[in-house]
Every structure is written in structure tokens, then in C-alpha cells.
Amino acid sequence: MTIKEKGYAHWDGEFLDKKFPWWPITRYGIKLTFRKKFFKLVFPMSLLPAVVFLAGIYVSERLEDFKFMFRDSVPFLQIDPAYFKTYLAESFMIFIMLITVIFCGAGLISDDLKHNALQLYFSRPLKKRDYFLGKTAVIVFFLFILTLVPGLIFIIMKLIFSGSFKFFLSYPWLPLSVIAYSVLVTAFFSFYTLFISSLSKNRRYVAILIFGIYVSSDIFRAIFYENFHNHYFSLLSISSNIQQVGAAIFNQKTPHPIHWILSLLVLTAICVLAWFVLKKKVRGVEIVK
């Protein structure tokens, strides 16, 4: 006899008092991202730089073995905070992060808006905060795989390959820099992506916007800088701001001769704006005033 024929049956289980009610949102978000065929191809490729940099750490400890490959000195294989900054805070890595958030984040809110799913979420015992945390954690997951995880692995591998704590004792603050930078850049991209995702019901438009705003901010910086030769125009560029703050976090010379705090303020301002827009755009019901 099917359940339908038996009539409605009660569930005899008990609700859990979940500490992380947003976790199912994250789990499903990650699962759905990995279902995208193109992402399956792109994401492993985005880990290639990490593999190359890891190989660089290995080679740096085995320079004698690899001497035949290099004619003169190999300054780029000096493993120091600059090496970490080069991996984490140069434009190629920021661009990879951008491509990753386009895949994993563009549809996070826009799909829910398109299919009226917000009311399904908010008819459950979820707060707005839980919804945002669940969606944000999807982006955090992928960006940490690109930043925090390789950064920490590099440090651990360096220690293992060198067989001493000398590197750690020389730069004891480096793990904190890796964590701080990863958190900062991930927080920025999370706000940036969710903000743009909440602006349209079409995931493709969102993807174009995420990419377009990032690239055009760089183009505007270049145009203004070429015309006025003022370094403050670097504040217009998302990429430049991240690089400025990244350089400061890794205790390196900033790419532009302006204070990195200004760049941090610009990034923070974008996050604050994103938060206000998100709060306004994401609600359980459409209210037409």
C-alpha cells in the first residue's frame, strides 16, 4: 500500500537545534557549483599556479639538484614574504579569483530571485543572516581553496622541505599575513559577488556585471592615470586596491605610492554599500510601495 493510499502520516522525529542553520545552503551551493561542467574544467586549472609555486618552494630547497636548469642566479626562487605576495596578491591570482566567483557566485542570489525561492527560504526558521552566511560560505569555500589553503600549505611545505624552523623564525608573522589577506580578499569578493547577484534575476547578466565592473575599474584607472598622472586614480581600480592592501599585509612595497589604508577604505566602502543593497534586495516577499 503506498503512502498516498494510507493517507497523511506524521513524522515521528525531532527537530535539531542547529548551531549552523545555514550549513545546508552552503552544502547545496557547493554541490550545485561542482555540477557545472565548465567549472569542473576551470577550477582544477585555477589550482595550477598553486602547484607551480609549490614546486618553486621544492626547487628552492634543491637548487643544487636543479642547477643545470639555470644559467645564473635564481632570485625568483627566494622564498620570502614577497614570494607569497606574488602568489596571492598579484593581478593573475586576483583574476583567477574573479573567474571563480563568477562561476560559484553569480547565481547564488539571482537564481533565487528569478525562481521566487526567497519565500521558500524565509518560510523556514532561517534569519536573513543565516541566508547570507549560507551563500557567503559557498564563495568562502572556493576562495579559501585558492588562497588560504595553498598559502598555509606553502609555509608547511617550506618547513618540511627545509627540515628546519629557520624560515618560520625569520617571518613568524607570515601565517597571520596569509590568513589576514585571504580573509580580506575573500570577504571583499563575497560582498562584491552577492551584491551584484542581488541586482538581477539573470545569472548571465550578473556574470557579465561582475566581470565588467572589475575590468572597467581597471580601464578607468589607466585612462585617468594616463591623462592626469595622479596615483590616487589607482583607488578607482578594484585590482589595484587589492594589490595595495596585499602588499601592505605582506610587508612589501606597495605598487602605487599612496597609503594602503586608502585602498582598504575603498574596499570597505564597497562592502558596506553591498551590505545595504543586499539587505534591501533580499526579503521574503516582494513589497510594492
Place this chain on the structure above:
Amino acid sequence: MSIEVNDIHFNYGKIKALDGVNLDLSQGAIGLLGPNGAGKSTLIRIMLGFLSPDRGEGRILGYDIKTEQEEIRRYVGYMPEDDCFIPELDAVSFTSYLGELSGMPRQEAMKRAHEALYYVGLEESRYRKVETYSGGMKQRLKLAQAIVHDPRLIFLDEPTSGLDPQGRTEILDLIMDISSKKDIQVLISSHILPDIELTCSYVVILNKGKLAAQGEISKLKEIRDLYELKIKGEAQGFLRKLEEMKCRLEETEDGLLKVYTPPGYNRQEFFRIAAEENVQLRHFVKSQSSLEDLFADAVGVD
């Protein structure tokens, strides 16, 4: 009381959506009726905590609508009016996902999702992606997600809209089966009056944000008696005197006059007025008023 709201006011800008609504509802299936813009959906959204009332207070299943919204949503199921789903998920994942979000353990949510989909008749297509579902299947899926966590109170917003007659009958059967459980209460908001009449014993009628009528359908029908009359002669004076006696009149296309009399009306009055106005009563039958009549009477339309 499962639903208890007092003096609820809510405005969308300058538009008054709810204007002092009071409700005290307990067991069974309750129909929520009203014309477009009467405030039905707004009331449901306030009861679910989507919206906070501008004024007034209320308790759903004993939980405060302003401060205990999460608890309300844990024990309440909601089937929205609009098409809504999470793309790229199959029906089982979709239903279990929403069960998990309600606080069910993961394994239990999955098991219960299968049961809920069997119950609503989607067992064959439960592994299909929800975006490939037809309108009727989506409606069933919305019902499945509303019952997956075994709620004590279910809000159904236009549950039969967009369904073919067979699909409508099947959904109504499911609703009647659910509401037959003594410990589950169902509140159905609908424009389709026969659906309400079939599934509900109690009705709440809203009009322009105000409570126009509420009570058991059978008792509400008894408040006004309905008489069907055919008359010959000069009708004007006869009709005017009936209206003066607070009767509501309706004339059908075939010349039948429907007269809804106020409570306590003595039907001998028809004959007295007819004699006074020199009108012949050719047909005089006491009829049964329908929910449609009751609704028209409450919202003041013919």
C-alpha cells in the same frame, strides 16, 4: 487557539492593506476569502513573520508573530501562490533540502522527502529536475515541501490555481486528507469559492483590509435567508419596500428575483408588501444560499 491576531494594521506606503483585523481560529480547515487586494496574502505573510504589522499583535501556535518568528516557521508549512523552486535540484533533493532548513536531521529529511513526494503523487518523477515539471506537478511539489517537516499549521495560498479539473480534485483530496487529522490545521486562501466550500468548515472573509465576516460556513449561511420570487405587476414600489427592510436583492437574467432577508425577517412581510403594492407573487421558494452568496453579501458585490 492556533491563530490569534488582534487589531492588525499594515500599510504599503499610503495603501492600507490591513485595517484592524481580529481573528481567533482553532482546529480544522479554514478558508480565507476576499477579492483581489483584500489583504489575504498580507495577512498570511504577517502570520509567517515575513512582514511585521504596523500595529497590533498576534500569536500563531502560541508563538508571538513579532518576536518568535523562527519558532512559528518551524511548526508552520507554507505553500506560496507563485511558482517557486530552487533550480538544478531534483524534487527529492529540493524537498529534503527544505526539510533540512526547517531543522530536520539530514537523513530524516531525505526519508521524509520521499514520503511527502509519494503522498502528493510525484513518486514517479521525484528524480526529475524541478524546472522540467509541469504547472500541476509544481503545485504538488509546493504542497510536498509545505508538509515535509510535518507542520502543525499549514498556510496554502491559492493551492489549486492553474490546475486542470483532475489535478484540482486531487489536490483538494490531499488537503481534505491532511485537514482530517485533528492535530493539523489548514488555512486556505483562495479565489475559488467551491474549493473553499468543499474543503473548509470555517471561513474568514476579508474586504479592503477589514474583516467582513467570519464563522462556520453553515451558520453564516443561516444568517440571511434566501427566497426566490417571481412577481407580476408594478415591481418598483415592491422592491423599494423590501430594500427599506434591509433585504438584499438580486435579479437573474430569467426574471427570477433573489431576496436575501436580514436576521429575524418574517416571510409574511412579502405577502403584506405585495398586497400593499398590488403585485402578484407568482413564484415563492425558500432557497439555500451558497458560499458565493455569502461572499457577495460580505464584500458587497452582486
